[in-house]
Amino acid sequence: EEVSKLLALKAQLGSDDGKHQFVLKTPKGTRDYNPKQMAVREKVFNTIVSCFKRHGAETIDTPVFELKETLTGKYGEDSKLIYDLKDQGGELLSLRYDLTVPFARYLAMNKITNIKRYHIAKVYRRDNPAMTRGRYREFYQCDFDIAGKYDAMIPDAECLRIVHEILSELDLGDFHIKVNDRRILDGMFAVCGVPDDKFRTICSTVDKLDKMCWEDVKTEMVKEKGLSEDAANQIGQYVSMQGGMDLAERLLQDSKMSQSKQACAGLSDMKQLFSYLQLFQVTDKVVFDLSLARGLDYYTGIIYEGVLTQTGATPAPPLQARAGDTLDGVESVSVGSLAGGGRYDGLVGMFDAKGRTVPCVGVSIGIERIFSIMEQKAEAEKVRTTEIQVMVVSAQKNLLEERLKLVTELWNAGIKAEVMYKKNPKLLSQLQHCEESGIPLVAILGEQELKDGVVKLRTTATREEVDVSRVDLVQKIRKMTSAV
Amino acid sequence: EEVSKLLALKAQLGSDDGKHQFVLKTPKGTRDYNPKQMAVREKVFNTIVSCFKRHGAETIDTPVFELKETLTGKYGEDSKLIYDLKDQGGELLSLRYDLTVPFARYLAMNKITNIKRYHIAKVYRRDNPAMTRGRYREFYQCDFDIAGKYDAMIPDAECLRIVHEILSELDLGDFHIKVNDRRILDGMFAVCGVPDDKFRTICSTVDKLDKMCWEDVKTEMVKEKGLSEDAANQIGQYVSMQGGMDLAERLLQDSKMSQSKQACAGLSDMKQLFSYLQLFQVTDKVVFDLSLARGLDYYTGIIYEGVLTQTGATPAPPLQARAGDTLDGVESVSVGSLAGGGRYDGLVGMFDAKGRTVPCVGVSIGIERIFSIMEQKAEAEKVRTTEIQVMVVSAQKNLLEERLKLVTELWNAGIKAEVMYKKNPKLLSQLQHCEESGIPLVAILGEQELKDGVVKLRTTATREEVDVSRVDLVQKIRKMTSAV
Numbered sequence: 001e002e003v004s005k006l007l008a009l010k011a012q013l014g015s016d017d018g019k020h021q022f023v024l025k026t027p028k029g030t031r032d033y034n035p036k037q038m039a040v041r042e043k044v045f046n047t048i049v050s051c052f053k054r055h056g057a058e059t060i061d062t063p064v065f066e067l068k069e070t071l072t073g074k075y076g077e078d079s080k081l082i083y084d085l086k087d088q089g090g091e092l093l094s095l096r097y098d099l100t101v102p103f104a105r106y107l108a109m110n111k112i113t114n115i116k117r118y119h120i121a122k123v124y125r126r127d128n129p130a131m132t133r134g135r136y137r138e139f140y141q142c143d144f145d146i147a148g149k150y151d152a153m154i155p156d157a158e159c160l161r162i163v164h165e166i167l168s169e170l171d172l173g174d175f176h177i178k179v180n181d182r183r184i185l186d187g188m189f190a191v192c193g194v195p196d197d198k199f200r201t202i203c204s205t206v207d208k209l210d211k212m213c214w215e216d217v218k219t220e221m222v223k224e225k226g227l228s229e230d231a232a233n234q235i236g237q238y239v240s241m242q243g244g245m246d247l248a249e250r251l252l253q254d255s256k257m258s259q260s261k262q263a264c265a266g267l268s269d270m271k272q273l274f275s276y277l278q279l280f281q282v283t284d285k286v287v288f289d290l291s292l293a294r295g296l297d298y299y300t301g302i303i304y305e306g307v308l309t310q311t312g313a314t315p316a317p318p319l320q321a322r323a324g325d326t327l328d329g330v331e332s333v334s335v336g337s338l339a340g341g342g343r344y345d346g347l348v349g350m351f352d353a354k355g356r357t358v359p360c361v362g363v364s365i366g367i368e369r370i371f372s373i374m375e376q377k378a379e380a381e382k383v384r385t386t387e388i389q390v391m392v393v394s395a396q397k398n399l400l401e402e403r404l405k406l407v408t409e410l411w412n413a414g415i416k417a418e419v420m421y422k423k424n425p426k427l428l429s430q431l432q433h434c435e436e437s438g439i440p441l442v443a444i445l446g447e448q449e450l451k452d453g454v455v456k457l458r459t460t461a462t463r464e465e466v467d468v469s470r471v472d473l474v475q476k477i478r479k480m481t482s483a484v
Numbered sequence: 485e486e487v488s489k490l491l492a493l494k495a496q497l498g499s500d501d502g503k504h505q506f507v508l509k510t511p512k513g514t515r516d517y518n519p520k521q522m523a524v525r526e527k528v529f530n531t532i533v534s535c536f537k538r539h540g541a542e543t544i545d546t547p548v549f550e551l552k553e554t555l556t557g558k559y560g561e562d563s564k565l566i567y568d569l570k571d572q573g574g575e576l577l578s579l580r581y582d583l584t585v586p587f588a589r590y591l592a593m594n595k596i597t598n599i600k601r602y603h604i605a606k607v608y609r610r611d612n613p614a615m616t617r618g619r620y621r622e623f624y625q626c627d628f629d630i631a632g633k634y635d636a637m638i639p640d641a642e643c644l645r646i647v648h649e650i651l652s653e654l655d656l657g658d659f660h661i662k663v664n665d666r667r668i669l670d671g672m673f674a675v676c677g678v679p680d681d682k683f684r685t686i687c688s689t690v691d692k693l694d695k696m697c698w699e700d701v702k703t704e705m706v707k708e709k710g711l712s713e714d715a716a717n718q719i720g721q722y723v724s725m726q727g728g729m730d731l732a733e734r735l736l737q738d739s740k741m742s743q744s745k746q747a748c749a750g751l752s753d754m755k756q757l758f759s760y761l762q763l764f765q766v767t768d769k770v771v772f773d774l775s776l777a778r779g780l781d782y783y784t785g786i787i788y789e790g791v792l793t794q795t796g797a798t799p800a801p802p803l804q805a806r807a808g809d810t811l812d813g814v815e816s817v818s819v820g821s822l823a824g825g826g827r828y829d830g831l832v833g834m835f836d837a838k839g840r841t842v843p844c845v846g847v848s849i850g851i852e853r854i855f856s857i858m859e860q861k862a863e864a865e866k867v868r869t870t871e872i873q874v875m876v877v878s879a880q881k882n883l884l885e886e887r888l889k890l891v892t893e894l895w896n897a898g899i900k901a902e903v904m905y906k907k908n909p910k911l912l913s914q915l916q917h918c919e920e921s922g923i924p925l926v927a928i929l930g931e932q933e934l935k936d937g938v939v940k941l942r943t944t945a946t947r948e949e950v951d952v953s954r955v956d957l958v959q960k961i962r963k964m965t966s967a968v
């Protein structure tokens with residue numbers, strides 16, 4: 001009956017000869033994670049979560065979809081990339097586009113004014129996938145945010161310390177963290193003569209400096225966006241500047257820049273930030289870079305981005321050479337930003353009926369790009385996908401019951417153990433399984449061992465075997481696996 | 485500029501007075517997890533994942549949505565509960581309804597014939613939510629499955645051992661695990677005179693015996709489903725039977741039951757199963773129960789369900805009393821099934837062009853119901869939501885820099901530590917924060933301590949304070965927190 005039912009169902013699937021014509025695949029821009037990829041993913045998550053916990057973060061979770069109106073008006077042009085659910089009656093829903101807007105909704109809804117939280121979850125964007133470079137339509141975000149009214153730049157500096165810790169511990173290669181401030185950018189635009197209503201669009205163009213050379217960026221500003229040549233040239237001088245606290249001090253004295261109140265506020269905070277970064281011992285990697293703009297609209301203060309100086313395999317081309325990539329229609333080989341974030345003091349207020357704001361600063365770890373790099377590294381290595389410590393095997397036939405008894409003893413003692421699901425598996429195939437899967441120990445049962453009340457314990461790596469009394473077995477395994 | 489932009493966006497949100505009229509909520513049937521709930525969730529997941537790993541499972545992940553056609557024809561009547569995505573051009577997609585069908589799709593797509601894997605992820609059903617009883621539209625499933633051709637009943641028995649381990653370790657109260665076999669059910673229907681085409685619908689009615697009394701079930705069979713009174717009475721005799729290996733033996737001798745080849749195959753396997761369960765030391769909780777039917781269509785062999793004998797707070801009413809609940813329109817107070825599963829040997833073949841099957845057996849842990857119970861328990865207790873070991877505080881003003889220096893030293897040593905993000909926080913408010921959050925240690929800095937090269941280390945619980953030399957601090961903290 002079952003079989004006929006299944007066959008009937010199969011036939012329903014649309015083909016008259018009982019075969020399937022439909023495509024066996026995951027949706028465009030998505031992928032399965034196989035056990036090896038999951039092992040890499042778990043390792044990366046552990047590193048990141050340990051860091052978040054070391055800094056005292058709690059964690060929350062929100063639904064994968066939100067009311068459509070919750071996301072409306074938060075992402076500007078990118079709204080077209082939001083996945084909507086079909087109207088099946090009831091509420092109109094959309095898949096979350098990031099974790100920041102749901103976080104702001106959560107704070108407003110629960111009237112929370114202070115929290116330090118992390119959130120690791122998948123988000124959804126109907127973008128053009130580029131999966132080899134870690135760009136998917138379904139991808140993880142790993143966010144850490146500090147919400148609350150505090151003294152300036154202390155939480156901001158801790159976010160940068162966190163980026164530093166995570167990128168150092170993941171050991172992906174040399175990196176640096178660019179910082180800038182939206183107020184400095186806006187002040188700069190103002191003093192360079194950019195009209196108020198062009199700030200955001202010129203800012204988007206500046207944001208492309210990590211992929212395009214200055215000449216192309218300037219052309220876009222002047223030709224496409226209608227900025228004056230003179231204003232563009234003035235911007236060009238500023239955005240080439242990089243430095244540390246010294247640069248902030250110099251710009252505070254700059255005759256033009258100092259005319260903008262906003263820029264001065266940003267620059268004073270930048271000085272303050274660097275003094276905290278010194279105490280946090282991370283100034284070796286942090287660069288104040290006036291070309292950093294970041295795409296998202298909701299930032300109101302400091303912004304930052306962690307980038308690899310070069311990837312392990314393919315060094316990123318020097319700045320001058322990148323223009324060629326773009327001309328060829330090929331994007332830079334650099335994996336780009338590995339972490340990014342900034343201060344967004346206005347977002348929570350958008351959800352509050354009385355507009356009460358909760359200042360926030362946060363960082364998002366670009367986990368898919370990190371997976372890409374780590375997976376490439378892992379390809380060469382042998383990655384274990386289970387944690388089994390001992391395989392219980394039999395040397396002769398008809399010992400299934402004895403194997404099941406022994407594996408039960410081991411499970412009872414909390415030891416990770418398995419048996420083959422065969423009545424009479426061959427000894428060789430059992431031992432081969434251990435070598436292939438990297439199971440460190442083998443507990444061998446035979447007639448003789450049963451008579452003597454012992455188990456032959458074999459170390460897979462060395463193939464050494466030793467008889468262990470049944471009563472001492474658990475202790476012995478614990479000792480040997482803690483040493484492995 | 486930023487502020488004006490945000491105000492403009494706010495205005496767009498639909499109200500002319502700048503206030504929001506839209507509802508601040510999560511979609512129907514979904515919820516946020518706050519930090520305390522997340523702490524409970526993490527604890528439950530750790531217990532479950534440890535068990536899965538102890539049994540040698542790998543893990544995989546699949547996208548939250550699948551091609552619509554992948555889910556088509558797999559869930560029978562329940563298909564109407566599937567969430568579809570809006571057609572925005574491109575593929576037609578649906579949110580996953582369970583983890584079993586994506587698992588079968590994954591096996592067929594990658595031509596995998598042997599795997600032992602677990603998968604923990606959210607699934608989506610447009611069902612009527614009953615959130616107080618742990619029934620949501622977005623909820624976690626925790627699945628463990630063994631795929632591959634093996635000797636009969638060995639992997640099946642391990643799945644039951646896993647249910648036993650997890651329900652024991654979670655310590656939710658007394659439980660038992662009902663087992664039955666689809667072949668025994670079908671054989672029973674045959675010998676009781678149920679027409680072939682009524683097997684599945686009568687099976688669905690039998691499945692209601694955990695919520696309805698026999699009289700109501702019989703009425704449904706006879707009045708609604710058109711079964712003969714005689715056939716229903718015969719079924720009634722069988723479905724009241726419960727036992728162990730002895731019952732399987734008795735039914736093998738039963739003059740009626742023994743006429744069905746299918747039933748005999750199921751009963752022999754049941755005997756075999758119980759012999760393995762004895763070796764696995766779990767027969768104390770396992771009951772062969774002929775009334776267990778389980779809703780899903782795809783099961784082909786053994787089926788099982790773990791249920792609480794009584795919940796901690798509200799004991800489930802005895803079987804006779806439950807009729808009243810249904811008559812009153814009130815569902816049983818029992819939280820119901822905490823784990824369930826079975827063998828499904830035909831599902832993978834539905835995805836294979838040549839119909840090649842991969843036999844599978846698995847178990848799904850009813851994690852949301854477990855969360856509900858654990859959260860109720862946790863309400864009374866104080867649950868820590870961070871893992872901070874030390875808070876660095878200052879006794880006087882103007883010591884922010886010294887606090888930041890010290891917390892950096894602790895982070896460098898891998899110690900979980902935090903400071904208040906204020907220049908001059910009050911000592912009392914810093915200490916209060918430690919007591920409220922359950923932070924075990926406080927490192928106090930004052931002018932005198934700095935002069936002496938020491939830190940005053942305070943144990944929050946006892947309020948004892950001791951001066952520790954700066955060079956010994958990390959060691960001392962490690963020692964004290966490992967003892968805490």
